[in-house]
Each structure stands twice: as C-alpha cells, then as structure tokens.
Amino acid sequence: MEDEINLIDILKVIFKRRKIVVWFFIIAILLGFLQVKSIPKEYAATVVLLPISDSGGLFSALSEISFLSDSAGKGSLGNVLAVLKSRSLALRLIEKEGLTKVLLKKLWDEKKQAWKTSKPPTQEEAAMFLSAMTKVDVDRKDGLLRITITNEDPELATKIANAYPIVLGTFLSEQSISANFRILDPAIVPKMPLAKGSMKKMLFMGILGIGISVFFVFALEYFQKMKEELFF
Numbered sequence: 001m002e003d004e005i006n007l008i009d010i011l012k013v014i015f016k017r018r019k020i021v022v023w024f025f026i027i028a029i030l031l032g033f034l035q036v037k038s039i040p041k042e043y044a045a046t047v048v049l050l051p052i053s054d055s056g057g058l059f060s061a062l063s064e065i066s067f068l069s070d071s072a073g074k075g076s077l078g079n080v081l082a083v084l085k086s087r088s089l090a091l092r093l094i095e096k097e098g099l100t101k102v103l104l105k106k107l108w109d110e111k112k113q114a115w116k117t118s119k120p121p122t123q124e125e126a127a128m129f130l131s132a133m134t135k136v137d138v139d140r141k142d143g144l145l146r147i148t149i150t151n152e153d154p155e156l157a158t159k160i161a162n163a164y165p166i167v168l169g170t171f172l173s174e175q176s177i178s179a180n181f182r183i184l185d186p187a188i189v190p191k192m193p194l195a196k197g198s199m200k201k202m203l204f205m206g207i208l209g210i211g212i213s214v215f216f217v218f219a220l221e222y223f224q225k226m227k228e229e230l231f232f
Contacts (some may be wrong), residue, residue: 017217021210028209032202041193043154045161048185049145051080079179080145083171084136084164090127093160093167100126102156130160144184154190161187 014021083089094100101108103126107116115121135148147164151157165183172179 013217013221014214017220020217020220021213024209024213024216025206026209028205028212029202032205033198035205036196036198036201039196040152041196042150042152043157043190043193044148044150045154045157045187045190046146046148046185047161047165047183047187049080049147049165049181050184051143051145052180052182079172079177080168080181081136081138083168083175083177083179084147087124087127087131089168089171090130090134091123092171093163094123094126094130096167097160097163099130099160103129133157134160134164145181149187150194158187158189 094103100121100123104121107121108114109116133150135150137146137148138144139146147161149157149161149164151160165181169181171177
C-alpha cells in the first residue's frame with residue numbers, strides 16, 4: 001500500500017509540474033534536431049573485387065575464406081587483405097593520387113596555397129586519416145572483397161575507392177606477393193548520404209530531457225516544501 005501511495009504522490013507531482021516536463025522534452029528534442037543537422041553528411045563508395053586463386057580459380061579462392069578464423073591469414077585472399085590494411089599501401093595511394101592536401105584540407109589554406117600549421121603535416125598523418133575512412137570486408141558466402149570509402153565528398157570517396165585496386169595490383173606485383181583479383185563492380189558516385197540515425201538520437205535526447213525534467217521537478221517541489229516549513 002505504501003508503494004502505491006508513493007507512486008501516486010510521484011505522479012501527482014509530475015502532473016502538477018507537467019508544463020515544466022513538456023518544455024524540457026521540447027527543448028531536448030530541438031537540441032537533438034540541431035545536433036543532427038550540425039553533423040556533416042557522409043557518403044560511402046564501394047568497389048567490389050573478385051579474388052582469383054592461382055591454383056584453382058574462383059572455387060579455390062572461396063575455400064580460402066576459412067583464413068578469417070586463422071590468425072596467420074594464409075592464402076592469396078589473406079595476402080590481399082593484409083596488404084589492404086597496411087600503412088604501406090595507404091602511403092602509396094596517397095603519393096600516387098596526391099591526396100595529402102585533399103585528406104587534410106582543414107589544415108590547407110587554398111587561397112595562400114600553404115599549410116595553416118607551422119609544421120606541414122606528413123603523409124603518415126594523411127595515411128591515418130585514410131585508414132579511418134576505409135573499411136575492408138569479405139563476404140563469407142560468395143568470397144567477394146569490398147573496399148568502402150566514407151567521406152563528406154562523394155566524388156572523392158569514389159575516386160579513392162576505384163584507385164585502391166589499381167595501386168593494390170601494382171604493389172602486389174612489385175612485392176612479388178601471390179594474389180590475384182578482378183574488379184567485379186567499380187565504385188560509382190553515391191547520390192544518397194549515409195543515414196545519421198536522426199530519429200534514434202532525437203528520441204534519446206527526448207528521453208534524457210524527460211529524465212532531467214523529473215529530477216528538476218522533484219528538486220523544485222522539495223525546496224518549495226522546505227521554504228513553506230521555514231516561513232510558516
């Protein structure tokens with residue numbers, strides 16, 4: 001019975017201060033909306049590669065998918081993945097395509113044609129940025145290798161995605177690494193940006209606003225009772 005009474009008292013307090021709760025909720029939703037709008041749009045461009053085994057064509061390449069559970073990463077497909085995730089390939093791609101200024105454009109002054117920092121950034125820093133925007137996936141079912149580049153500029157993302165296999169092929173040949181692949185689907189310029197999860201973020205902000213408002217309401221109620229007890 002006491003729990004029921006306490007619950008009723010709580011609901012009474014919330015109902016009494018319902019305008020505050022509503023205003024907190026609205027403000028929180030608006031803040032969530034502004035936060036979502038402030039996030040830059042990002043686009044993803046994907047190039048699809050078909051690994052080919054030296055020994056037995058596609059079917060042998062598919063059998064090498066088992067390397068995903070092997071820390072050694074054996075097989076031609078394992079070689080391709082290891083190189084794709086290497087810093088050496090990222091540096092080669094940056095140098096070939098002249099991507100340092102493009103990737104670190106926030107540090108580059110286009111008008112003055114000079115870096116904004118006292119010390120010019122290195123290709124190593126650009127490589128770290130490139131690695132962060134690159135995702136490599138292998139489909140266990142069909143054995144296809146997908147390289148996805150995510151960037152605010154859809155054309156840049158597409159350019160980098162399509163350049164990866166070319167630089168990869170040259171690098172593998174130069175290093176005498178046994179691995180063959182074909183470009184099954186080149187990347188095309190994405191028209192639609194990636195989903196930001198706007199509704200989830202706004203819903204989270206709304207719930208957070210309600211929680212803060214309830215705390216504020218009970219704090220307000222508590223101090224009001226304390227004031228009444230002191231002066232009356």
